[in-house]
Every structure is written in structure tokens, then in C-alpha cells.
Amino acid sequence: MCIIHPFWSLLVSGLSDGFLYALIALGYTLVYGVLQLINFAHSEVFMSGGFAGYFILNRTIGSHTPHGLDSVLMVVLGTVGGAVFGGLVAFGLERAAYRPLRRRNAPRIAFLISAIGASYFLYNLAGKEFGRDAVSIKAPFNLDGNAFRLFGAQVQTYQVVVAVAAIVMLVGLDRMVAVTRLGKGIRAVAQDADTASLMGVNIDRVISQTFVIGGLLGGAAGFLFGLNYGVVYTMGFTPGLKAFTAAVLGGIGNIRGAVVGGLVLGLVENFGSACIQTSWRDVIAFGILVAVLIIRPTGLLGERLGRSA
Amino acid sequence: MSRIAINGVSMSSLRRSQDVRRLGAWVLGALILAVMTGPSGTTTSPTAGFTGSLLHPRVLGYLAFGLVMWALSTARVRSRDRVHSATRGVQQLREKLLGDNRVRHGTYLVLLVLAILVPTQLNSFWQEVLVDQIGVFVLLAVGLNVVVGYAGLLDLGYIAFYAIGAYSAAYWTGALPVHPVFHLNPFYVIPLAILAAVVAGVILGVPTLRLRGDYLAIVTLGFGEIISIVATNLSSVTGGAQGIIGIPHFSVHLSSFHYQWGLSNLPYYYLLLGFVVIVLVAFRSLENSRVGRALAAIREDEVAAEASGVGVLKYKVMAFAIGASTSGFAGLLFASKISFVAPGDFTVQLSILILVLVTFGGMGSLPGAVLGAAVLQWAPEYLRNHPILGFQQQDLYIYLGALLVVMMIFRPSGIWPSRRRRRELALAEEGVGTADAMSGSSDPAAGPG
Numbered sequence: 001m002c003i004i005h006p007f008w009s010l011l012v013s014g015l016s017d018g019f020l021y022a023l024i025a026l027g028y029t030l031v032y033g034v035l036q037l038i039n040f041a042h043s044e045v046f047m048s049g050g051f052a053g054y055f056i057l058n059r060t061i062g063s064h065t066p067h068g069l070d071s072v073l074m075v076v077l078g079t080v081g082g083a084v085f086g087g088l089v090a091f092g093l094e095r096a097a098y099r100p101l102r103r104r105n106a107p108r109i110a111f112l113i114s115a116i117g118a119s120y121f122l123y124n125l126a127g128k129e130f131g132r133d134a135v136s137i138k139a140p141f142n143l144d145g146n147a148f149r150l151f152g153a154q155v156q157t158y159q160v161v162v163a164v165a166a167i168v169m170l171v172g173l174d175r176m177v178a179v180t181r182l183g184k185g186i187r188a189v190a191q192d193a194d195t196a197s198l199m200g201v202n203i204d205r206v207i208s209q210t211f212v213i214g215g216l217l218g219g220a221a222g223f224l225f226g227l228n229y230g231v232v233y234t235m236g237f238t239p240g241l242k243a244f245t246a247a248v249l250g251g252i253g254n255i256r257g258a259v260v261g262g263l264v265l266g267l268v269e270n271f272g273s274a275c276i277q278t279s280w281r282d283v284i285a286f287g288i289l290v291a292v293l294i295i296r297p298t299g300l301l302g303e304r305l306g307r308s309a
Numbered sequence: 310m311s312r313i314a315i316n317g318v319s320m321s322s323l324r325r326s327q328d329v330r331r332l333g334a335w336v337l338g339a340l341i342l343a344v345m346t347g348p349s350g351t352t353t354s355p356t357a358g359f360t361g362s363l364l365h366p367r368v369l370g371y372l373a374f375g376l377v378m379w380a381l382s383t384a385r386v387r388s389r390d391r392v393h394s395a396t397r398g399v400q401q402l403r404e405k406l407l408g409d410n411r412v413r414h415g416t417y418l419v420l421l422v423l424a425i426l427v428p429t430q431l432n433s434f435w436q437e438v439l440v441d442q443i444g445v446f447v448l449l450a451v452g453l454n455v456v457v458g459y460a461g462l463l464d465l466g467y468i469a470f471y472a473i474g475a476y477s478a479a480y481w482t483g484a485l486p487v488h489p490v491f492h493l494n495p496f497y498v499i500p501l502a503i504l505a506a507v508v509a510g511v512i513l514g515v516p517t518l519r520l521r522g523d524y525l526a527i528v529t530l531g532f533g534e535i536i537s538i539v540a541t542n543l544s545s546v547t548g549g550a551q552g553i554i555g556i557p558h559f560s561v562h563l564s565s566f567h568y569q570w571g572l573s574n575l576p577y578y579y580l581l582l583g584f585v586v587i588v589l590v591a592f593r594s595l596e597n598s599r600v601g602r603a604l605a606a607i608r609e610d611e612v613a614a615e616a617s618g619v620g621v622l623k624y625k626v627m628a629f630a631i632g633a634s635t636s637g638f639a640g641l642l643f644a645s646k647i648s649f650v651a652p653g654d655f656t657v658q659l660s661i662l663i664l665v666l667v668t669f670g671g672m673g674s675l676p677g678a679v680l681g682a683a684v685l686q687w688a689p690e691y692l693r694n695h696p697i698l699g700f701q702q703q704d705l706y707i708y709l710g711a712l713l714v715v716m717m718i719f720r721p722s723g724i725w726p727s728r729r730r731r732r733e734l735a736l737a738e739e740g741v742g743t744a745d746a747m748s749g750s751s752d753p754a755a756g757p758g
């Protein structure tokens with residue numbers, strides 16, 4: 001079988017991809033939790049995080065690849081920069097494309113169309129302003145280097161960096177939603193927005209902050225993705241579609257579900273693409289999406305943010 | 310905010326703060342417009358586009374425009390009632406004229422005569438635009454209008470069915486590497502291409518239309534991607550990324566009469582015009598048929614429609630398939646016109662373009678879809694060659710994306726709304742009905758509207 005021999009290396013790359021999908025999927029799932037809407041422009045939040053990381057690192061890093069603590073610092077700088085910029089874009093997005101419609105109580109199709117419009121506006125504007133060719137981020141560490149071996153499979157430093165950064169953010173988010181006042185607000189709005197507002201939750205603020213949190217994670221993921229795959233204005237589309245698949249797979253609106261869905265999708269995709277031509281790789285995610293929607297539309301862990309997070 | 314308003318004392322201060330906020334929005338909008346229309350940047354100088362737009366005297370023009378618009382909009386809010394009473398007469402006249410069948414049919418006749426006569430006076434560039442950009446996209450927009458407008462469903466992979474129609478044309482006329490048993494004239498391929506698109510639409514629609522409406526949007530988006538991946542990778546069947554050439558033109562061979570449509574545009578224009586008129590008449594009667602009424606009922610209140618015995622899933626699939634068949638038909642027509650088909654013609658952004666045409670014109674409005682397609686397909690061609698405005702084709706989607714957002718915020722019913730649709734949107738905003746089919750019929754987790 002095609003997956004037996006490279007099993008461990010496929011597992012490692014699957015998890016590494018899966019963590020990125022999970023970070024993006026959380027943006028979809030959080031917004032879905034509070035608004036019951038797919039944020040079609042989330043892939044552009046991801047893209048803007050990639051560009052922010054690119055501009056920050058390519059200004060700071062000189063001609064030599066940093067070592068040791070400098071590398072860590074650069075990765076943190078890029079991740080934070082990507083996250084902050086992603087958060088800003090998500091904030092602006094909510095203000096421009098969602099809030100005016102929410103004020104008017106517009107039908108759902110209007111939200112989706114306006115989000116699609118915002119998405120096309122943003123990525124084509126990025127293409128206009130930053131050029132339409134793919135560029136690569138200056139490496140903050142040796143990207144081809146290996147960190148350690150796992151059962152004979154090489155684990156790249158890049159994969160370790162992605163995993164560590166993602167785990168830190170995922171744990172942070174999980175605690176935030178479980179413990180803080182904002183987290184309670186998010187869960188309350190997800191359960192029942194009208195009642196939450198009667199209980200004194202400022203819905204507008206919670207929704208806006210939910211977008212920002214999703215934007216922080218998506219922007220950071222954009223930087224981490226861009227490190228390895230390069231940055232280009234259209235980079236958001238495919239990872240966005242896959243991350244949405246991950247969110248549905250885990251149960252949309254469910255935070256832990258998004259993480260599980262992301263990891264499962266990353267693994268299935270890597271094991272699957274070992275067996276078929278790589279040019280068909282993107283078909284796997286779509287096949288999973290359709291299969292989940294037909295067989296178990298509520299996802300692996302079930303829907304709803306309020307109940308299970 | 311609302312607390313101040315309830316006090317009633319500081320209404321004027323509230324209004325002032327709203328005015329300030331609106332001023333901020335208009336200024337921001339003007340600056341964004343300045344950046345959109347300004348020079349482009351590059352990766353090496355990413356700020357060039359922004360500085361070239363914002364630190365250039367031209368920004369003053371945009372700011373002035375923003376201020377004027379702000380002044381107009383605040384004035385409009387203040388005198389909204391006055392304006393309403395002033396335009397009521399015009400509104401009533403319009404309703405009366407549109408309501409009168411003789412006037413309406415007369416207008417259609419005049420428009421048809423114009424559509425027949427005007428193209429003969431155009432130069433060959435505009436004749437080509439008329440066929441390749443406007444005619445085909447009018448057909449596509451009218452078809453998507455059935456899905457988005459009549460049924461209230463969001464289809465983002467609409468162009469995939471166009472691809473299916475185009476490849477059907479290539480297959481049945483023998484242009485593909487795989488050959489059918491017999492080769493057909495494009496005219497006879499029409500039912501086959503439509504059938505292929507309908508089958509694909511039903512296969513895709515039945516499982517996903519049961520679910521919440523936004524899942525349909527994302528599944529169709531993925532489907533559009535898959536179709537172009539398949540068309541690119543399956544080169545033994547589809548000819549791969551470089552496409553297929555040599556799809557024959559339409560031709561008529563009656564006993565002693567032979568005619569073949571060639572590369573010249575005018576004959577194709579009239580062929581297309583004929584098909585568009587047929588489709589328009591068919592969709593007009595669809596709108597007023599049992600199916601059209603069922604779709605309206607589903608849009609307005611899905612639960613009530615279901616309870617009244619309307620087979621919600623059946624009609625949704627039907628609308629989806631009708632849209633798909635129109636797209637497939639347009640694909641066949643266009644492939645045969647340019648006698649070429651390639652995966653690069655079916656990008657996702659074309660689906661979005663058609664969505665813009667429909668929402669700009671007015672969802673659910675046939676004249677709106679035609680008008681939207683005509684205006685938005687004509688404008689870039691006109692502006693591209695404009696000496697002053699100098700518009701770059703590659704920036705097109707910046708404008709279209711912004712247009713979608715702006716339309717959804719300010720005029721969701723489009724520039725030529727259907728009366729019914731506009732009323733539905735207004736009702737939905739008051740909390741009555743849904744105005745779309747997004748909530749999903751058999752989905753336990755779907756929230757109310």
C-alpha cells in the first residue's frame with residue numbers, strides 16, 4: 001500500500017498541515033457560532049496575515065538567516081505581526097460588510113453576497129498594491145533543516161514551529177473561551193443572541209471581538225503558511241476552502257471540533273495524496289466536504305459553540 | 310446611543326454624532342476609492358500604490374467628492390419625507406406604466422427592434438463585445454437569476470455547468486480526444502448539453518439542497534474548482550490545460566439551403582438574440598407558473614410553504630437545475646462560437662462575475678438581470694479604451710467586489726428590482742419572512758431565518 005512505507009513522514013506532514021487548517025477553521029467556526037453565517041472573506045484575512053509577515057520579516061532580516069534566539073524572535077515577530085494585521089482586517093471586514101446589514105436585519109443571502117464581495121475586493125486590491133507575483137518570506141530559520149527523527153521519518157524544523165505556534169494559540173483560545181468574560185459572552189451569543197442581549201451582553205461588541213479573534217488566528221496561520229509556501233494575493237482561496245471543510249468536518253460552530261476537523265483533514269489529505277497524483281490532491285478535501293454533508297452534516301463532534309466548548 | 314434617543318432631550322446631539330459618523334464613513338470611502346483607482350504598487354515597493362493615490366493632488370478630488378456625497382446624504386436623510394412625497398407621483402406613474410400590459414409589451418417590442426437594428430451600425434469591435442461579453446453573459450445572468458433570484462439560493466459554482474455545456478459541445482461534435490459514436494451538428498447538441506448540465510445539477514443539488522443554504526454556496530464553490538481541476542488534469546479526455554480547438558460552428562442544412570455561422574459576429578449575435586428571447590419568454594412564464602409561485606412561497610417562508618404542501622426540496626432542485634441548464638446552454642453556444650474551449654475559461658471568479666451581474670441588476674428581476682449584464686459587461690470595455698479614466702482590466706474584480714458590498718448595504722434589491730422581491734426584502738428586514746432559501750428544510754440545527 002502506498003501509505004505503509006512513508007507512514008510516519010505522512011503523519012508528520014499531515015499533522016503540520018492539519019494545525020494550519022485548524023487555525024483557519026477556528027475563524028470560520030467562531031464567526032459561525034455567533035452569526036450562523038459563513039465568513040466568505042476569512043480567506044482574505046489569512047492572506048493579509050501572510051503579507052504582513054512578509055513585509056515585517058523582509059524588512060528586519062538581513063542577508064543572513066538568523067540563528068538561535070534570533071530565529072525564535074523572528075518567528076514570534078512574524079506570527080504576531082500576521083495575527084495583528086489579520087485581526088485588523090477582520091475588524092474592518094465586520095464593520096464594513098456585516099454590521100450595516102445586521103443593523104438592517106438583512107436576509108442571510110445578503111450577508112453571504114456582501115462577504116464574497118469583500119473577499120474579492122480585498123484580494124484583488126492586495127494584488128494591485130503588492131504585485132501579483134508570488135514572493136517568499138525571508139527564512140527566519142533554516143526551512144529545509146530537520147529538527148529530529150521520529151521512527152525514521154525526518155521532522156522538519158518548520159513543522160515543529162507550526163505545531164508549537166498552533167498549540168500555543170489553540171490552548172490559549174480554548175482557555176479564553178472557557179474562562180474569560182469575553183469567552184462567556186461569545187458562548188452566550190452563540191447559544192441565544194436575543195437572550196444574551198437581555199442579560200446585558202453587548203452583542204455588537206462580542207461579534208466584533210469574535211471576528212478579531214478569528215482574524216488573529218487566521219492571520220497567524222497566514223504567516224506560518226507563507227513561510228513555507230510563499231505569499232501571493234490569491235493564496236487564501238484553497239486553504240480557506242479546506243479550512244471550511246475542516247470546520248464542517250468537526251462540526252461547525254464547535255471550537256474543539258474545528259481543531260479535530262483540521263487535523264483529520266490534514267492527515268487524510270496527506271495519506272490520500274500519497275496514493276494518487278498530487279495534481280488531484282485538492283479534490284480530496286472537496287470529496288470529504290460533500291461526504292460529510294451527506295452522511296453527517298453536524299460533523300464529528302456536533303454543532304454549536306455554546307454547548308460543547 | 311439608544312438611551313440618549315429615548316431621553317429625547319439630546320436628539321440633536323444624537324443626530325450630530327450620526328452626521329459625524331457618516332462623514333467619517335464617506336471620507337474613508339472616498340480614500341478607498343482613491344486607492345482603488347490609483348496607481349498600482351509592486352512587491353518591491355508595496356507603498357507606491359498608496360502614496361501615489363493618497364499623497365497626490367488627485368486625492369483632493371476624491372475627498373471633495375466624499376464631502377459632497379456626505380452633504381447630499383445628510384440632506385437626504387433630513388428631507389427624506391419631502392423627497393418621498395415628491396417622488397411618489399413619479400413612482401405611481403412608473404407602477405401604472407409597468408402595470409399596463411400594453412405599455413409593457415410595447416416597450417419590449419421597441420427594445421427588441423432596437424436590439425435587432427442597432428448592432429448593424431456598430432464597428433466590429435463592439436459587435437464582438439456584444440456577442441462575447443454581453444450576449445453570452447446576459448444568458449448566463451438570466452439563468453443564475455432563477456437560482457439566486459427566484460429560489461433565493463446562492464450558487465458560486467455556476468460556471469462549472471457552463472464548462473459542462475462547453476465540453477459536451479466539444480464531445481458530441483467530435484473535437485475531444487475521445488470520440489462519440491456519431492458526430493452531431495451543434496444544434497442537435499443543445500438538448501444533450503442541457504441534459505448533461507441538468508444531470509450534474511441534480512447530482513450536486515439533491516444532497517446539498519437539503520442542508521442550510523450557505524453549505525450550497527461553499528459546495529458549489531468547491532465544485533467549480535473541481536471541474537476546472539478535472540478539465541486540466543484529465544488531459545486524455547479533455548485535452549488538458551491548453552484546451553481543445555476545432556469545435557464546429559452552428560450550421561443549417563435543409564434540402565437545398567445551407568448556411569454556416571462563421572467567425573463573424575453579427576450572425577452569431579442574431580442567433581444568440583433569438584435564444585435569449587426564447588429563454589426570457591420561458592422564464593417569464595416560469596415566474597408566473599406553479600413552479601414560480603412555489604419558489605416565491607419557499608423564499609418568503611419556507612416552513613409555511615412546506616406545511617402547505619409545497620415540495621421544498623423538489624422545487625429547489627428544479628430551480629438549481631434550470632439555472633445549470635441555462636449555463637450549460639451558454640457554454641455550448643460560446644464554445645461553438647469561438648470554436649475553442651479550455652479550463653482557463655471556467656475560473657471561479659467568472660461565477661462571481663455573473664453573481665455581480667444578477668445582484669446589480671436586481672435579484673429575481675428578469676429585466677434587471679439583462680440590464681445588469683449589459684451595463685456591467687459594457688462598462689469595462691468602454692472604460693478600458695477611455696483616454697482619461699484609463700481603467701485596467703486586471704483591477705476589474707476590485708470594483709466588482711466593492712460593488713457587491715455597496716449594493717448589499719444600500720440597495721440589496723438591485724437597480725431594477727422586481728416588485729415582489731423588493732417587498733420581500735423590506736418585509737424580511739422587519740422580521741417577516743426570510744427573502745431567501747438559506748435556512749434549509751430538513752436541517753435540525755438550522756436557526757430561525
